[in-house]
Amino acid sequence: MENANQTVSVTEFILLGLSAHPKLEKTFFVLILLMYLVILLGNGILILVTALDSRLHTPMYFFLGNLSFLDICYTTSSVPLILDSFLTPRKTVSFSACVVQMFLSFAMGATECVLLGMMAFDRYVAICNPLRYPVVMSKAAYTPMAAGSWAAGSAASMVQTSLAMRLPFCGNNIINHFTCEILAVLKLACADISTNVISMGVTNVIFLGVPVLFIFVSYVFILTTILRIPSAEGRRKAFSNCSAHLTVVVVFYGTILFMYGKPKSKDPLGADKQDVSDKLTSLFYGVVTPMLNPIIYSLRNKDVKAAVRNLVSQKCFAQ
Numbered sequence: 123m124e125n126a127n128q129t130v131s132v133t134e135f136i137l138l139g140l141s142a143h144p145k146l147e148k149t150f151f152v153l154i155l156l157m158y159l160v161i162l163l164g165n166g167i168l169i170l171v172t173a174l175d176s177r178l179h180t181p182m183y184f185f186l187g188n189l190s191f192l193d194i195c196y197t198t199s200s201v202p203l204i205l206d207s208f209l210t211p212r213k214t215v216s217f218s219a220c221v222v223q224m225f226l227s228f229a230m231g232a233t234e235c236v237l238l239g240m241m242a243f244d245r246y247v248a249i250c251n252p253l254r255y256p257v258v259m260s261k262a263a264y265t266p267m268a269a270g271s272w273a274a275g276s277a278a279s280m281v282q283t284s285l286a287m288r289l290p291f292c293g294n295n296i297i298n299h300f301t302c303e304i305l306a307v308l309k310l311a312c313a314d315i316s317t318n319v320i321s322m323g324v325t326n327v328i329f330l331g332v333p334v335l336f337i338f339v340s341y342v343f344i345l346t347t348i349l350r351i352p353s354a355e356g357r358r359k360a361f362s363n364c365s366a367h368l369t370v371v372v373v374f375y376g377t378i379l380f381m382y383g384k385p386k387s388k389d390p391l392g393a394d395k396q397d398v399s400d401k402l403t404s405l406f407y408g409v410v411t412p413m414l415n416p417i418i419y420s421l422r423n424k425d426v427k428a429a430v431r432n433l434v435s436q437k438c439f440a441q
Contacts, residue, residue, distance in 0.1 A: 132291040135220050135307075137213040138298045139204070140401070151208040154405070157413050158201045164416030165190035171429040178429055181264040182248070185241045186419060188268045189370075192237065193412035196230035199223055200301045200408055207300060220302035225283040227408075228304055232329045233275025238371055239333035240267045245364040246340040250347045278325050285318050286311075300401060301408075330378065337371055366419045373414055377407040 140146050172178045172187040203223060207213040215223070247258050286304055289311035299306040305322075308315050344364060351357045420426050 132217060132293075132295045132310075134214050134216050134295065135302065135310075136296045137203075137207050137215060137300060137302075138296055139207045139213055139300045147208040150405075151205060154201060154208075154409055155205060157409050158197060158205075161193060161197050161409070161413045161416075164413065164420070165194050167430060167433075168416045168419065168426070169194075171426065171433055174433065175429040178425060181244050181259040182241070183425075184264055185237065185244060185268060188271070189234070189237055189241070190416060192230055192234055193415055196227065196234070197409060197412050199226035199230065204300045204405075215302065220297075220307070221283060221287055224286070224302040224304050224307060225279050227301065228282055229276045229279035231275070232278045232325070233271050234374065235329045235333045236271040236274050237268065238367075238374065239336045240264075240271055241367050242337040242340040242371070243267075245367055246344055248363060249344050249360055275329075278329060282318075282322065282325060285321055289313050289315065289318070300405065303404065330375075334375055341368065366423055369418050370415055373411055373418075377403070377411060 140150065168190040169187050172183045172190075200223060203215065244259055244264070248255050251258065282304060286307060289308070290313050291310055292312040294310050294312075297303070297306045297310065308318055311318075341364075348357050348360045351360060420430065
């Protein structure tokens with residue numbers, strides 16, 4: 123009888139979220155809702171101007187439009203669930219919904235890692251080989267590069283999600299997180315997860331380590347080239363062409379490295395505080411970073427600001 127009870131499959135998961143801190147839930151509901159609206163508005167405007175303004179029909183802005191669409195998809199896959207968890211006393215999610223949410227979140231995160239690497243290559247060619255830029259970064263090149271980023275991220279997510287869902291989930295169905303984060307779900311499996319851990323490690327090397335190394339090498343060449351420019355004005359213009367992307371990279375990867383690279387506390391009394399810290403860091407990565415991306419590109423890019431002004435003036439004139 124005991125073995126039979128232990129093999130009962132899980133049909134739904136309970137999201138712990140900030141249940142232990144009910145006073146914070148209402149505050150975070152308002153904050154995250156406002157941030158989500160800013161994400162939709164900011165990234166939506168970027169997609170609109172990069173599509174409608176012919177001056178922005180270049181590889182850099184094509185990648186930027188993809189990044190904005192990706193940020194909208196990523197946050198939409200998790201933020202509604204987070205908002206609902208702040209308002210619902212029993213924060214449950216069905217097994218199938220958890221699988222879908224886990225797949226989408228992982229796919230969007232992996233895609234963004236690759237896409238940021240592609241954007242670094244675009245900046246490298248533009249600054250280090252400007253005469254060859256129209257040939258190297260032709261539409262026949264940058265369109266497959268973006269499509270490949272989406273395909274690679276989706277494939278990696280499919281593999282990790284499939285491996286996770288093949289595990290048996292017996293009794294414990296409480297996810298100590300806001301969403302169905304894959305690492306939090308793996309902790310609930312009542313079987314050996316060594317294969318999942320190894321597979322996740324390989325995926326992290328491919329989708330985190332390789333892009334970070336690629337971006338680092340690209341910017342070493344970029345900075346070397348910029349420093350060789352004789353005029354100060356030329357150096358300023360060259361650096362401004364890649365400063366927004368570099369800022370986004372630092373925010374994105376800095377948050378990931380802080381979230382997964384910091385040491386775990388061995389003090390049981392500090393475990394709860396660390397859990398809350400980990401959740402809030404994950405929230406920053408999942409909500410604040412997509413909100414900052416359009417702000418960074420808008421504030422540091424004259425072409426985008428000009429395109430937005432033209433779009434607004436056209437709307438006002440049409441009315």
